[in-house]
Amino acid sequence: MEEGSTSFGAYVPDVPGCIAAGESREEVLQLIEEAVEFHLEGIREQGHRLPQPRSSIEFIEVHA
Template sequence: MFKYEIILYWSNEDEAFVAEAPELPGCMAHGADQETALENIKDAMRFWIDRARELGRPVPEPKGERLMLA
């Protein structure tokens, strides 16, 4: 289980829920409902981390605290 912050919101432009992992730059996913978006971001985070390791790039440690306030 990843311990990175996930931001979940509705996008009128995409007509979908969007989930972002801001500690992993560019790591985003979407879904027709909140549950799907959350499942998809877990897959995206796993891919992001695996790919960064394959390329020898650093993987940030989760901060474990809220990054932003809405």
């Protein structure tokens, strides 16, 4: 999730085109959940395989 100057946005790197934007974090979390479900349902209905996760999250510690 990213916070902009007037809104919040989210995207799913492993599901191209799956994005959401809203006025609050809570709204974006709800919208991105719905967007993921919608995209995956469409992929299944078209007979395609679901994308395999390729992204990862890593954290590093910086001593500054």
